[in-house]
Amino acid sequence: MQKPSLPKGTRDFGPIQMARRNFILDTIKDTFRLFGYNQIETPAMENLSTLTGKYGDEGDQLLFKILNSGDYLKKVSAEDLENGSAATLTKVSEKGLRYDLTVPFARFVVMNRNELTFPFKRFQIQPVWRADRPQKGRYREFYQCDADVVGTDSLVCEAEIILMIRRVFKHLGIEDYTIKVNNRKILTGISEVIGEAGKEGPLCVAIDKLDKIGWEKVQEELEQRGFQNDSVQKLNPLVQYNGGEAGKLEFLKSFLSSSEVGLEGVKELEETFEILSQMGEGLDHVELDMVLARGLSYYTGAIFEVKVNNVSIGSVSGGGRYDNLTGVFGLQGVSGVGFSFGVDRLYDVMEELSIFPKESVQGTQLLLTYFDHKGYGYALSLLSQLRANGIIAEIYPDQAKMKKQLDYASKNGVPFVGICGDQEIADKTIALKELETGNQESLNLEELTKKLG
């Protein structure tokens, strides 16, 4: 007899995990909806022609491919075998599992462009699959949770992303976190003013290590990457800036004074903060990180990254503005801005901080228990009325010893049991026992509804 197992890097979610995941997801969904985003879903499978070439060579390797149905080898010849897997792929597989939610969203926008009203605000919460090496905290199936607005350049969207992130964290009870913001144009400007235009990529990779390896080592790395020594020296004021948050915009204006695009980036950030202020909102949790880059190649404007402080997991959310979401499918000019919550990471953070509210895993509120057939009949007669009053109630289905019934309640985290004995039947009441405290009181249906409703 086979012993069943799970594929590597995949997980089951049992009742408690699911309840906690739903607590996170419901919080995020409510927030997206409050800000006028609508949910869409796309299929798990996409044509490989939609997916390949969008995530780089490594991404193509990590795509899960689906074997064609029926006689999948019929087009494969002995010669193909010799040419190897990559050359033969198109003959055995036409479909793959989605790798992220962005490419399917771009496809959706292109295919539905005539029906959609722009600006189009959508959110999407679905699993994605990557044939990555499984390791702690990295799975082959995991949920992404994206919100994007496409078809507008308005910086109101950037400001609202900050507000949505803050609302989600507030409702999840995560207090110590930082929303790092930057702008691609600032990065472009920095590389311009130091005389290394176009090299913001390697620049940011190196500077990102500042905290870990120090300025000496970062300079060495930059020179190894082909930066001129005097360019590197021009970074000194940036690296040594210690004027605090409030002065950063002024510092950048001066540092980037010779770069038109750099100043534009500063202006966009300034305007985003101004919109927040017009909305009566401050800059709590917001930190301007002048070298934040995050998958730089995608972004053309704002860049976001959210870090929870003092936990082992780092970034739990990120995003930014892009100029051309759908260009790869032949539709130009669809710009947008979006961000993504890492649900699995938020889960791990909340677990590490032990802040899942007890109510978030509350299932059944009340288990009706009984000693004998008469009590069972009485319990049945109450059950439908309790549920009609909105109380999540169960009856222990088998006639069993009271201890077994109480065990069931306690193992399932049911907070209350209602005991139906002869006295209760006579009085038309129920003996309500709170398992945690052992407190017991006699209540009629109306009182019970008031207490648990």
Place this chain on the structure above:
Amino acid sequence: MQKPSLPKGTRDFGPIQMARRNFILDTIKDTFRLFGYNQIETPAMENLSTLTGKYGDEGDQLLFKILNSGDYLKKVSAEDLENGSAATLTKVSEKGLRYDLTVPFARFVVMNRNELTFPFKRFQIQPVWRADRPQKGRYREFYQCDADVVGTDSLVCEAEIILMIRRVFKHLGIEDYTIKVNNRKILTGISEVIGEAGKEGPLCVAIDKLDKIGWEKVQEELEQRGFQNDSVQKLNPLVQYNGGEAGKLEFLKSFLSSSEVGLEGVKELEETFEILSQMGEGLDHVELDMVLARGLSYYTGAIFEVKVNNVSIGSVSGGGRYDNLTGVFGLQGVSGVGFSFGVDRLYDVMEELSIFPKESVQGTQLLLTYFDHKGYGYALSLLSQLRANGIIAEIYPDQAKMKKQLDYASKNGVPFVGICGDQEIADKTIALKELETGNQESLNLEELTKKLG
């Protein structure tokens, strides 16, 4: 430039479809939870060893298989090529997409049997995939929505299935439907008393056609299937029974008087109805269908099927009791009872009947609009307060003509727009316009919250 398309038999769900699907799913989830069921999720991929051999030869054909990562052809030889796809499958694929939710659930129970408390009540709402020929109403990716209790024989579970189905239909607004119930033991009993023990399978397939082809043709078919003529004649009282619903149990007791198992089936149904009565519930919508079979091989006790009357789609839900969910994985004695809602079919039924409530697709309640930069600033100042009051509000993000802003609201089904003009700024009010009626009134923030909250 490639023109993107969707894989055959798969679908995108846009905002309106998703809102309607969520209306159905939320109704079902609320009901499951009210009855004490907890949600679980299992991975999209299962090991092929878990999936194959569970759905018959046809099912094995219809499994979507996932190509092994990396050099998937490395174990395939020229000889394998000659032996064909089926013989080579294990060398190129180890995983498949789930085909239903029952086999993954059985695997879950086996793998977690030491942590679970029985009876275990779970529900599961996830997509499944079948490489079926796509056609109207049949998709390659579709959602299933299952609830099961395992680890108890109590008929309370059967009674509660009927109650859950009725609650879901009531909340969806579907009024004309029938919950057909039967019991496998009754079918076994019928084949016994007519002298064709063990042949309930072909018996039911043939009798199921009674309405379509009439008793003459059914008799012919039964004889073709090897039933003795005098066995077939013994079915006459069953086929010609016209005593109405109330008399069916008495009729069956008499018809099955010589079959112990048959009488047991009648007793189980009787007890299920008795439990409903003890719960203060009637038999509304319930019909005893003495030959209902539905995938007979799985079921050992109660059998359910729900049909919506007077629509082109037939069955939208079904289920039953089974003796041995997990036996195939080596864990004996886990009996249970469960049922499944066909979400796609419920969607189609509600669309055909035009009964989706308008509120079910309600997204944004209020769009703030403005004429100029001053109005835009004023609108921004209101926006966060409106949302803090729980009102789903948006601002049109770009400074655009009023007509464009109103168009956006109307195309997105936003019922109210709030106009922020000079007068409103001076009065600290908003001109609230209801798009459907054209009615307009001047309200302050408090009045607005009261009206839309």
